[in-house]
Amino acid sequence: MCGITGFVQNSNLTLNWEEVLTSMSEQISYRGPDSGGIWFDVEAGVGLAHRRLAVIDLSSEGHQPMLSCSGRYVIVFNGEIYNYQKLMDELIALGHQFRGHSDTEVILAAIEQWGVKGAVSRFIGMFAIALWDKQTQRLFLVRDRLGEKPLYYGKVAKAFVFGSELKALKAHPHWDGGIDPGALTQYMQHGYIPTPYSIYKGVKKLTPGSILTVDFSSSEPVLFETTYWTMDDVVYEGRTNPLIASDEDLIAGLEQLLLASVKQQMVADVPLGTFLSGGIDSSTVVALMQSISSQPVQTFSIGFDYEGYDEAGYARQIAHHLGTDHTELYVSADDAMDVIPKLPLIYDEPFADSSQIPTYLVSELARQHVTVSLSGDGGDELFCGYTRYFMVNNIWKKISLLPRCLRRLISNIILRTPVDRLDTLFKWLNPLFSKYSQPGQVGDKLKKSSYLLSAADSDEFYSLFTSINVDGLLLSADYSHEANTPLKEHKNNWALSSSHVSKMMYKDTIEYLPDDILVKVDRATMAHSLESRIPFLDHRVVEYAWRLPLSVKYRNGQGKWILRQILNKYVPEIYFNRPKMGFGVPMGSWLSGPLRDWGEALLDENNMRQQGYLDADVIRKKWTEHSQGVRNWHSQLWSVLVFQAWLENQ
Numbered sequence: 092m093c094g095i096t097g098f099v100q101n102s103n104l105t106l107n108w109e110e111v112l113t114s115m116s117e118q119i120s121y122r123g124p125d126s127g128g129i130w131f132d133v134e135a136g137v138g139l140a141h142r143r144l145a146v147i148d149l150s151s152e153g154h155q156p157m158l159s160c161s162g163r164y165v166i167v168f169n170g171e172i173y174n175y176q177k178l179m180d181e182l183i184a185l186g187h188q189f190r191g192h193s194d195t196e197v198i199l200a201a202i203e204q205w206g207v208k209g210a211v212s213r214f215i216g217m218f219a220i221a222l223w224d225k226q227t228q229r230l231f232l233v234r235d236r237l238g239e240k241p242l243y244y245g246k247v248a249k250a251f252v253f254g255s256e257l258k259a260l261k262a263h264p265h266w267d268g269g270i271d272p273g274a275l276t277q278y279m280q281h282g283y284i285p286t287p288y289s290i291y292k293g294v295k296k297l298t299p300g301s302i303l304t305v306d307f308s309s310s311e312p313v314l315f316e317t318t319y320w321t322m323d324d325v326v327y328e329g330r331t332n333p334l335i336a337s338d339e340d341l342i343a344g345l346e347q348l349l350l351a352s353v354k355q356q357m358v359a360d361v362p363l364g365t366f367l368s369g370g371i372d373s374s375t376v377v378a379l380m381q382s383i384s385s386q387p388v389q390t391f392s393i394g395f396d397y398e399g400y401d402e403a404g405y406a407r408q409i410a411h412h413l414g415t416d417h418t419e420l421y422v423s424a425d426d427a428m429d430v431i432p433k434l435p436l437i438y439d440e441p442f443a444d445s446s447q448i449p450t451y452l453v454s455e456l457a458r459q460h461v462t463v464s465l466s467g468d469g470g471d472e473l474f475c476g477y478t479r480y481f482m483v484n485n486i487w488k489k490i491s492l493l494p495r496c497l498r499r500l501i502s503n504i505i506l507r508t509p510v511d512r513l514d515t516l517f518k519w520l521n522p523l524f525s526k527y528s529q530p531g532q533v534g535d536k537l538k539k540s541s542y543l544l545s546a547a548d549s550d551e552f553y554s555l556f557t558s559i560n561v562d563g564l565l566l567s568a569d570y571s572h573e574a575n576t577p578l579k580e581h582k583n584n585w586a587l588s589s590s591h592v593s594k595m596m597y598k599d600t601i602e603y604l605p606d607d608i609l610v611k612v613d614r615a616t617m618a619h620s621l622e623s624r625i626p627f628l629d630h631r632v633v634e635y636a637w638r639l640p641l642s643v644k645y646r647n648g649q650g651k652w653i654l655r656q657i658l659n660k661y662v663p664e665i666y667f668n669r670p671k672m673g674f675g676v677p678m679g680s681w682l683s684g685p686l687r688d689w690g691e692a693l694l695d696e697n698n699m700r701q702q703g704y705l706d707a708d709v710i711r712k713k714w715t716e717h718s719q720g721v722r723n724w725h726s727q728l729w730s731v732l733v734f735q736a737w738l739e740n741q
Contacts, residue, residue: 093155094122094142094617095167095221096254097232099265099307100249101136108138111264111388116140118258122169122617130156130165136307137223137230141167146359146463146622148177152191159199160188163226166274168195169255170218170240171624173355201404207302208232212319215355215629219297221253222414230305236320237469237628238286238299238605241613245253245294253310257289257439269295272570275375275441275704275734277604282443282730283607290737292468301314320630322601326593328492329637338656341643345635346379346657352629353379353465361462364389366453369405369643371476371651372467373668376626378661387416391457395676396423408666409526413608420456427452427592427676428564428685435740443559443730444607445678450615458619463687468608469627472600474651475644480592487549487591498544506540510534538562549591552674553598559726564709590641600633679725682732683718687712690728693735702738705731711735 096115100106112129120127121207123142143153156167172178178201183189189202198220201210205223214421217239219536220230234242239553244253248265260266270730276286287295297303300320306313334341356378357363365380367373367390380388390410394403403419410417430448437451455463471477472675490498513534542561546552555561616623626632636644639653646652658667694714701705704706710731716722 093169094119094255096259097139098252099137100250112140115262121549148193165223172216174215228308232303234297236300242297287468334638343668356624363463365465369402372470386545390415435737441734443733454616458621463622502541
């Protein structure tokens with residue numbers, strides 16, 4: 092795992108190229124603490140920089156930036172190509188020669204042999220690539236299929252800049268980024284900023300599975316983006332060419348694919364381990380790793396002394412059964428809250444998934460022992476693991492029986508009724524709400540539900556259901572803007588999915604997975620110079636999963652049925668057959684308790700009015716109600732506090 096950055100700029104402008112490139116790469120030095128390198132061509136006006144975390148071929152032969160054998164291409168690359176050895180053998184048979192055994196050298200040879208698109212289509216792995224073509228004066232930016240590795244780009248004054256993280260771009264002397272209102276609106280709705288947006292105007296995230304070509308042969312750069320792999324194609328293939336076989340054959344097929352993925356991702360020239368939460372996904376990865384390892388696999392878990400937030404005991408049981416070399420650390424509330432001041436520096440842009448805190452802590456623990464760690468991320472989106480999928484499906488089936496005009500009328504009545512009145516009138520609904528959602532007052536839940544009632548269709552219903560700011564009242568009028576997201580741009584492709592449940596899984600795979608889950612894991616692990624690998628996101632596994640019938644994903648009232656069958660071959664069901672737990676922290680109680688002073692300072696009313704981004708009146712009211720235990724606003728307040736903390740660090 093590494094960090095990449097660089098720029099292309101008019102060579103007539105006065106600029107200390109070496110100093111600028113060095114400064115940009117130093118901002119992300121933790122992504123690659125082993126070594127760094129820069130390359131620049133003053134005449135062409137292009138510079139590339141790289142920070143290296145040596146994992147494959149620890150020798151100097153893996154040093155970047157790297158030139159191709161012909162001298163035509165120069166590359167900086169972040170990630171791993173897991174099938175590089177097979178590709179190397181194929182390229183040697185075609186006449187290519189290699190001086191080392193790094194996957195970077197294989198990437199260059201593959202591009203010379205098959206071109207950029209032809210090469211990346213053959214890669215199995217996670218990657219963000221920047222490639223300069225001296226011959227055509229073109230820069231190619233490439234991102235892996237599912238978005239495991241980040242890549243930002245944009246125009247800054249007279250320069251085109253790119254990098255693994257925003258802080259690298261901001262180190263360019265011509266940086267002048269301002270906050271994008273549309274991106275801020277999306278952040279307040281979701282707690283993250285969806286691709287292709289970043290928090291800054293004019294700076295974007297590269298879409299997963301795409302190649303951005305930037306042509307500098309004329310006076311102004313010309314950008315055009317193409318895809319080499321899309322979820323749309325995967326969904327279409329799954330719909331038109333489903334797997335028709337017995338349960339036993341489907342289970343065996345998935346197990347073999349997962350074994351192959353895990354085996355490839357266990358290749359490293361440095362110590363390797365895995366995160367183990369005790370859930371289905373991470374336990375499956377650990378079980379498969381241990382089945383093919385001649386030594387005990389190193390596993391890592393953290394625990395909290397909070398009921399409902401601690402899975403360490405479950406992880407311990409599974410580790411003991413499988414015989415792993417298990418390391419466990421219980422962290423206090425103080426340990427967890429000590430991470431919070433670091434978040435704006437780690438995440439670069441506002442990011443409000445509070446499970447970033449335990450993810451950071453387990454990454455810190457793992458890095459004390461290993462350089463590479465596998466994880467079980469992606470299983471929920473691929474195998475129907477989120478309980479909300481069928482809950483939303485069942486609720487929508489019922490409420491959609493009512494005409495929309497009647498649903499709107501009911502919604503308006505609820506919105507106009509004081510919350511305490513709703514609590515009194517509908518307290519009998521408490522058991523129902525407790526079954527389907529987090530604890531809280533009935534009135535608050537009815538208020539949120541009222542927005543869902545007016546949804547035009549099941550797609551809008553799910554989008555509203557997963558929004559943390561469904562009423563849209565946190566931002567000032569000047570910063571409340573609508574922005575397109577991959578979901579909106581691909582909305583017609585929802586029809587490719589055969590069911591509402593499949594549509595929700597599709598939405599999460601193209602938006603929530605890359606922009607929340609994978610961002611969280613990448614930044615938390617890289618902050619500790621730890622490489623994270625995700626076997627479920629091998630694109631062959633993803634394609635197979637989408638050809639599976641929904642009945643093997645959800646059965647007998649449980650998600651991940653097919654994964655449970657695989658895991659049960661290695662671990663007794665008693666160890667994992669339990670309700671799903673989130674990898675989170677008790678943020679609600681923290682905000683009204685030990686984090687109260689921190690929050691009070693960030694939510695200073697005069698300061699918010701002067702900044703102009705937030706609706707100070709609305710936020711102060713929510714903060715007071717939450718602090719006094721009157722209402723539970725922790726999701727919205729956490730997103731606001733993260734934004735304010737980020738803003739203070741700009």
